[in-house]
Amino acid sequence: MNLLAILLLLPLLGFALALLLPAALTRRFVLGFSLLIFAVSLLLIGTTTQSPAGMTWVTDTAWIDTPAIRFHIGVDGASLWLVILSAFLIPLAAFISQRTIVHRQKEFYAYLLLLEFGLIGVFCSLDLFLYYVFWEVVLVPMYFLIGIWGGERRIYAATKFFVYTMAGSMLMLVAILYIYTKAGTFDLPAILLHMEAGKVAFTQAEELALFLAFFLAFAVKVPIFPLHTWLPDAYAEAPTAATFLMAAVMSKMGTYSLLRFNLTLFPRASHDCAPWIVTLAVIGIVYGALVALVQPNMKRLVAYSSISHLGFVVLGLFSGNQFGLDGAVYQMLCHAISTGALFILIGYLQERQQSLAIADFGGLATPAPHLATVFLIATLASIGLPLLNNFVGEFLILQGAAQANIWWAAFAALGVVLSACYMLWFYQRTFFGESRGATPDLRPAEWLAVTPLLVLMLWMGIFTQTWLPGISASNKVLLERPASKIALQVAK
Amino acid sequence: MNPAAFYPSATDYLRFLPELILTIGGVLLLVLEALTGDHKDKTALGYAAVAVVLGAMFAVPVALANPGASFNGMIVSDGFAAFFRMVTLLVGLFTLLCSTSYLSREKANSGEFYLLVLFSLAGQGIMAASNELIMVFLGLEIASISSYVLAGFLRDDKRGSESALKYFLLGSFATAFLLYGVSWIYGVTGVTNLTAIRAALAAGTSAPSMVVAAAALMLIGLAFKVSAAPFQVWAPDVYQGAPAPVSGFLSAGPKAAAFAVFLRIFQTSFDSLAPRYEPVLWILALGTMFIGNFSALWQSNVKRMLAYSSIAHAGYVLVAVTTNSNVGTAAAMFYLAAYALMNYGAFAAITHLAGRGEAHVTIDDLKGLAAKQPVLAGLFTVCLLSLTGVPLTAGFFGKFYIFKAAIDNHLYWLSALGLLNSAIAAYYYLRLLAAMYMHEPQTTDHPEPIPGGIQLTLWVSAAGILALGVFPGLVLDYANRFATFVK
Numbered sequence: 001m002n003l004l005a006i007l008l009l010l011p012l013l014g015f016a017l018a019l020l021l022p023a024a025l026t027r028r029f030v031l032g033f034s035l036l037i038f039a040v041s042l043l044l045i046g047t048t049t050q051s052p053a054g055m056t057w058v059t060d061t062a063w064i065d066t067p068a069i070r071f072h073i074g075v076d077g078a079s080l081w082l083v084i085l086s087a088f089l090i091p092l093a094a095f096i097s098q099r100t101i102v103h104r105q106k107e108f109y110a111y112l113l114l115l116e117f118g119l120i121g122v123f124c125s126l127d128l129f130l131y132y133v134f135w136e137v138v139l140v141p142m143y144f145l146i147g148i149w150g151g152e153r154r155i156y157a158a159t160k161f162f163v164y165t166m167a168g169s170m171l172m173l174v175a176i177l178y179i180y181t182k183a184g185t186f187d188l189p190a191i192l193l194h195m196e197a198g199k200v201a202f203t204q205a206e207e208l209a210l211f212l213a214f215f216l217a218f219a220v221k222v223p224i225f226p227l228h229t230w231l232p233d234a235y236a237e238a239p240t241a242a243t244f245l246m247a248a249v250m251s252k253m254g255t256y257s258l259l260r261f262n263l264t265l266f267p268r269a270s271h272d273c274a275p276w277i278v279t280l281a282v283i284g285i286v287y288g289a290l291v292a293l294v295q296p297n298m299k300r301l302v303a304y305s306s307i308s309h310l311g312f313v314v315l316g317l318f319s320g321n322q323f324g325l326d327g328a329v330y331q332m333l334c335h336a337i338s339t340g341a342l343f344i345l346i347g348y349l350q351e352r353q354q355s356l357a358i359a360d361f362g363g364l365a366t367p368a369p370h371l372a373t374v375f376l377i378a379t380l381a382s383i384g385l386p387l388l389n390n391f392v393g394e395f396l397i398l399q400g401a402a403q404a405n406i407w408w409a410a411f412a413a414l415g416v417v418l419s420a421c422y423m424l425w426f427y428q429r430t431f432f433g434e435s436r437g438a439t440p441d442l443r444p445a446e447w448l449a450v451t452p453l454l455v456l457m458l459w460m461g462i463f464t465q466t467w468l469p470g471i472s473a474s475n476k477v478l479l480e481r482p483a484s485k486i487a488l489q490v491a492k
Numbered sequence: 493m494n495p496a497a498f499y500p501s502a503t504d505y506l507r508f509l510p511e512l513i514l515t516i517g518g519v520l521l522l523v524l525e526a527l528t529g530d531h532k533d534k535t536a537l538g539y540a541a542v543a544v545v546l547g548a549m550f551a552v553p554v555a556l557a558n559p560g561a562s563f564n565g566m567i568v569s570d571g572f573a574a575f576f577r578m579v580t581l582l583v584g585l586f587t588l589l590c591s592t593s594y595l596s597r598e599k600a601n602s603g604e605f606y607l608l609v610l611f612s613l614a615g616q617g618i619m620a621a622s623n624e625l626i627m628v629f630l631g632l633e634i635a636s637i638s639s640y641v642l643a644g645f646l647r648d649d650k651r652g653s654e655s656a657l658k659y660f661l662l663g664s665f666a667t668a669f670l671l672y673g674v675s676w677i678y679g680v681t682g683v684t685n686l687t688a689i690r691a692a693l694a695a696g697t698s699a700p701s702m703v704v705a706a707a708a709l710m711l712i713g714l715a716f717k718v719s720a721a722p723f724q725v726w727a728p729d730v731y732q733g734a735p736a737p738v739s740g741f742l743s744a745g746p747k748a749a750a751f752a753v754f755l756r757i758f759q760t761s762f763d764s765l766a767p768r769y770e771p772v773l774w775i776l777a778l779g780t781m782f783i784g785n786f787s788a789l790w791q792s793n794v795k796r797m798l799a800y801s802s803i804a805h806a807g808y809v810l811v812a813v814t815t816n817s818n819v820g821t822a823a824a825m826f827y828l829a830a831y832a833l834m835n836y837g838a839f840a841a842i843t844h845l846a847g848r849g850e851a852h853v854t855i856d857d858l859k860g861l862a863a864k865q866p867v868l869a870g871l872f873t874v875c876l877l878s879l880t881g882v883p884l885t886a887g888f889f890g891k892f893y894i895f896k897a898a899i900d901n902h903l904y905w906l907s908a909l910g911l912l913n914s915a916i917a918a919y920y921y922l923r924l925l926a927a928m929y930m931h932e933p934q935t936t937d938h939p940e941p942i943p944g945g946i947q948l949t950l951w952v953s954a955a956g957i958l959a960l961g962v963f964p965g966l967v968l969d970y971a972n973r974f975a976t977f978v979k
Binding site for chain 2 (some may be wrong): 065067134136137144162166
């Protein structure tokens with residue numbers, strides 16, 4: 001059996017086993033099992049990086065006969081890293097929850113594996129129906145994670161998250177069905193072939209409507225301003241592990257899907273809408289940063305900073321050139337690592353002080369120097385300091401944006417400046433000033449959780465050659481498709 | 493007519509075998525009930541009824557193996573009929589399994605309950621297989637009258653009596669509409685056989701306006717029976733007041749049978765009127781979805797919420813009916829089968845949770861269920877997720893297939909609005925999930941063990957939901973094959 005198919009089905013198997021196992025064993029089982037899944041995911045790298053331009057590890061079998069729905073999965077240079085990212089972050093999420101999740105452990109850890117099943121599925125599906133299935137499956141475990149283990153307003157936040165996202169994706173389902181009536185298949189590569197051969201053609205109005213239907217679903221998920229209102233609630237109320245996963249991987253479902261579906265299937269509409277979407281993205285960048293500046297709650301602060309950073313990714317995607325796309329995909333990974341690290345560290349702070357209000361903290365650098373140092377590195381990475389990961393992604397995005405339209409880059413660069421303001425100010429208020437008594441420093445287990453992220457921040461900031469060639473190659477394929485070539489030449 | 497042909501042949505009886513078994517079984521049970529006298533526990537009769545339903549289920553393939561019209565074209569045995577016979581029998585089986593313990597709990601364990609279920613099932617079987625307006629009427633009446641009694645089976649319960657009375661009055665009213673329509677059709681065309689009506693209408697000798705009026709009257713009657721807006725007002729009161737296993741029965745079984753009749757009449761006889769009734773159905777479908785979903789949002793009583801949800805689900809099926817296509821018919825068939833599983837599963841859970849006298853049927857009573865009874869909560873969750881339409885459940889694929897049929901037939905707005913509706917619906921199903929999983933238990937009393945029949949129902953429906961969600965072909969291929977009517 002194909003390795004990717006095994007990787008996709010393993011979490012589901014793990015979920016079933018976790019439900020059957022006695023409660024006392026679940027935590028260790030899920031941690032071990034998700035590490036095993038991560039190890040399996042690493043085996044994908046070799047083959048895919050050798051030929052990142054095309055789909056590798058493809059499984060393509062019939063699933064449902066009428067209408068013809070295929071179990072068609074595969075990864076290319078761009079999606080490979082997102083699949084591995086998902087497999088990497090789930091054991092981490094399980095690991096950081098050991099101390100904080102004390103009641104109903106069994107369910108918690110089981111949901112993590114169900115979530116992983118959905119996430120990996122989203123990133124490797126090549127059939128529109130299959131993709132939609134995974135897209136929605138992700139909602140269920142996350143709903144429970146927020147609703148059961150979240151903060152005070154958890155039920156409100158969980159319900160808002162679920163209904164918002166589901167409503168967003170309903171029009172996408174209509175669009176998928178419409179494409180099926182036109183193309184006679186849900187299979188993405190087949191649809192693309194039909195379109196290239198001229199067997200399937202959408203009128204401009206059709207293409208625009210389909211584009212917008214897909215875009216709406218993804219814009220909610222990313223989220224793109226002004227569809228972001230569910231995010232601060234969900235991020236702030238969710239338990240640390242869930243916030244971490246939402247910020248790190250689930251937001252990438254939206255941006256990745258914009259790349260995989262909107263830009264690929266509807267190049268002309270992407271081009272036509274690019275100015276509008278970029279405007280929204282830039283508003284999001286600046287708006288997110290400004291709101292983050294005045295947030296008294298640290299989780300909400302990083303949540304809003306996330307809106308700002310994700311605006312960059314969208315900007316890169318709709319710049320429509322190689323730099324922009326490469327930067328966007330790279331930034332997806334970077335943002336996952338740096339914001340993920342920040343949410344984990346905020347979780348540690350919350351554990352120590354039982355509060356999320358910045359005003360309750362101060363002078364932590366004295367009693368907890370290690371924590372302060374690690375937090376500083378994550379902060380600097382988030383700001384985009386050279387040699388750290390976000391710098392590379394944001395630089396490429398700004399270069400791509402400048403190539404498309406210098407004003408886009410100019411306004412977006414404002415976000416970089418603002419991010420330095422709110423993050424450093426936040427850091428100052430939390431770690432400097434008068435010390436408020438003893439705070440335990442990083443424990444060994446906490447070191448163990450953050451170390452891989454710190455290593456990755458440096459690695460991704462310095463040795464970009466590990467990741468970028470594969471990403472570039474798959475983006476190049478997208479940009480050089482005949483349809484995109486004509487449409488994506490963005491007017492200067 | 494040739495007198496020799498008037499006497500039914502042996503094959504005719506085979507084609508009618510499921511209903512024969514149900515009727516004979518019901519009558520035998522009636523006698524047994526009388527013979528067992530005042531003996532208190534009549535649970536054994538419930539098991540006998542289960543055996544009768546299982547027998548009828550085995551008879552469905554026999555009837556299908558002898559396809560064709562029988563009794564001078566009154567009854568037709570085809571794949572469509574077999575499908576709906578199976579669905580209604582499954583709902584009946586669930587009802588019986590959940591009722592035995594329920595009736596003992598409510599101290600109302602008398603044998604009449606079981607045989608009324610059997611008679612109602614026989615009526616529904618006749619509806620599914622009828623090829624003739626008179627048979628439609630007979631089947632409907634047999635099914636309905638038994639259901640009226642079932643709804644008010646707990647005589648001392650005020651709500652139950654109110655439920656039965658409302659159901660009876662409004663149901664009779666609806667039947668009157670239908671019957672009036674039938675008489676118009678007979679007046680215009682001189683026939684009551686569905687295929688003959690079609691031929692008569694195609695000949696074009698009858699006054700078109702009268703035909704339209706007749707079709708409209710029958711549409712109203714059927715819309716009542718499937719609880720389509722604006723004829724849905726009876727459903728919430730009836731489902732809330734009736735005993736929980738009966739509410740589940742009413743919301744899944746007779747509704748499926750009524751949809752079978754709906755599809756068969758409108759696609760066989762009134763096919764030529766399709767352009768005329770399509771806009772009407774369009775509005776009906778949309779209104780039903782909106783009214784059902786929006787009303788359900790405000791409910792705190794779970795039974796009443798599920799009643800409104802069942803109205804909304806009727807709206808989804810009406811979308812499939814609106815398409816007036818084979819794909820749409822297959823989608824409706826699949827959806828009704830999926831709906832029978834998920835809705836009865838939900839009602840089975842409620843039947844158990846309600847407790848004696850159905851005292852605990854509000855959302856607050858569900859609080860902390862996941863901590864107290866994780867397995868029951870899990871199975872209930874599968875049903876609720878399916879009702880919400882989350883992928884990998886039967887409910888999702890059903891909805892998907894319905895809206896696919898709608899888009900194939902260019903009903904873009906109806907599809908978009910219908911799907912947005914299902915996002916609204918997510919809200920009230922989530923309220924139940926939130927209560928079960930995200931609140932602490934309100935009471936500390938020990939949960940009662942779940943009776944075997946209810947457990948079986950829950951497991952079968954949850955397994956069915958997941959199986960159909962992953963491999964919809966199991967039912968869909970069959971539905972696609974038999975969605976074409978003999979025209």
